[in-house]
Amino acid sequence: MRLARFLLPAAVLVLCAASFPAAAGFRLETLAPGVHAAVRTDPPGLMVDANCLFIVNDDDVVVVDAPEASAELITALKRLTAKPVSYVINTHWHDDHVIGNALWRRAWPQARFIAHPSLREYLPGPGAANRAGMIAGAPQAAARLQQSLDSGSNLAGQPLDEEQRASYASDVALVADYMKVVPGTPDVLPDLGVDGVLILQQGTRRIEVRRVGRGHTEADLVVWLPQERVLASGDLVVWPVPLVGAEQSHVADWAGALDGVLALKPALILPGHGPVLHDLDYVRQLHELFADITTRVRAARERGLDLEATRQAVDLENWRRRFAGDSPVRDALFRRYVIDPAVASAWKAGSP
Template sequence: MKTFIGMLIVIVTVHSGWAQEPYEIQKIADGVYVFIAEDPTKDVVNGNSILVIGDNGALVFDSGTSLREAKWLVSEIKKLTTKPVKFVVNSHWHWDHWIGNQVFTEAYPQCQIIAHSSTRNAMMYQYPRFVKQALLTQGDMIATFKKELETGNHEGGDPLTTYEKKRWARTYSDLVKDSAETRQYRETLPTMTFDKKLTLYMGAREIQLVFLGNANTRGDAAMILPAEKILVTGDILVAPVPYAFGVSPRSWIGVLKNIASMDVHLIVPGHGAVQTDKSYVQNVIALFESSYEQVAAGRRQGLNAKDAITKVDIEKFRKIFAGDDEAKNWAFTNYYVKPMLDRMYKELGGELGE
């Protein structure tokens, strides 16, 4: 049990997964369950999913990164409620949040899929490229990981570290599982879109879908349960380390500050643990602002991207977000530092485009 602004918050673990299952199930309010995906620092990630049960149906926020994960979600949801899933919300276009759409429409043929209009447009453009790329590269990637694990060396000859061997083995296993179902993917796009806000009612249960601004993508949908004071963010917020691929840095900072000012008791991120206070949000804001200010300073000095980024010192934040954990440190470097500082430099030069 954890306290939040004077209130008693009780999060109950309904199903402890991860050892054999893709999610841990937590009940965070009456009729509200979070499916916490395992390890957000690994290479082949899966996003959190949320089940909201109303008087006359249910809603699922994010449908999983693969068909097998989505099938597991459906089977567990049917244990929690006999009510039909009427809505599936996709927080954004990244694969780990919507590949499971087809499984939900097969299990619940009447369900509507909802997303921001920009997200649907991105899905239409990105999905064929994703499947084509997966079919072209999965075999080579699997072969490379297998060879490096067998030889204990990188392709260039340098030996794998102990940590790399462990990480490579896990990634190899995940890729093999994914490759078996890639040809079964069927594009299942949103059937409803919104631009600013959409309010749904399932009996007395009110659900607000909102667009807070460009952040992790240019169509991030967040969900607010006003009665329960719960905010579900998608990848606007990810723990324990932010994901910063293809982001809008300056606007994202503003979105996070908006979240920090909201009257909510629980924040469910797109990956990672449920947040019971605003401390993690504040840490992310501080990290982003420090990074942005330092990259901007390099720009003002006329430095090129490489030199401007090299001068950025955010090691104090690395300690906050990653500590001595190898996986978190790897993620901090590869999921935050490398993509984010590059995006910031480009944005400051007006090079991100529309």
């Protein structure tokens, strides 16, 4: 996900969510024969670029997500195999998952692009406006972070610790990469839309593109390999803190979408951001968080509270402690991406 996409005020924009490219900041992990994850190595921060999955089949390759670092990813894939890319699947519409489409198309002009049909309206409309806001605001935000690094004081004016220093430095680098890659890059819209299930049988490999529900955005899709029990979740699952947007996310529906993930019983999950998950504990924790917020917001509305009063009533301090622990970086992420937007998002569900 990415900041701008959530239409935050310009100052916050850049600090918000997520996705920026970084110079080859990923490592390759083999999850099953022919199934390779490119996992970002940046420390947790306000800026991110997305993970990517290469599914190398008998005669071709299917790619999940097209991050900003797609030039480096294409080079890495070509070192793994000479097989051509047949399909690129975008798990949703944020730049860090789609902006690389143009590069994948240039490398493999026959490749087809698969996503939720809403990308065809979103990317030329609100997505273009969000991207423009990001391009306008990101350099300024990066400059503020650089100032913090230079002065040794964090954004709250306290001394920077090592974790914050690494996080801010990563954010600054990711903004620089974003500004190199994104402005002027054309959108490649999906030519295959999935609003249920699409099964690709590529030789002996079965690949399922599934809509399990909406949560992070309206356009959320997951990619499921039933034989290998590997799932690419997109930003329905993001570690160490979920990325919620007050406008774009659907907190009241998110636990339902995660029910769809849990029902598949994956052995390995490649989240949209964060390391490969080897069990379902973190997904259950996210499920519990979103179900809890939804229940409490609904109860507050039923008591007649308005949105502001509901924000006061729905205290997420226990959840903050559970997700952030003693980490100031995770604390800042949880406040920005959960406490601020999640109640407003859940509130929407009860609006007429």
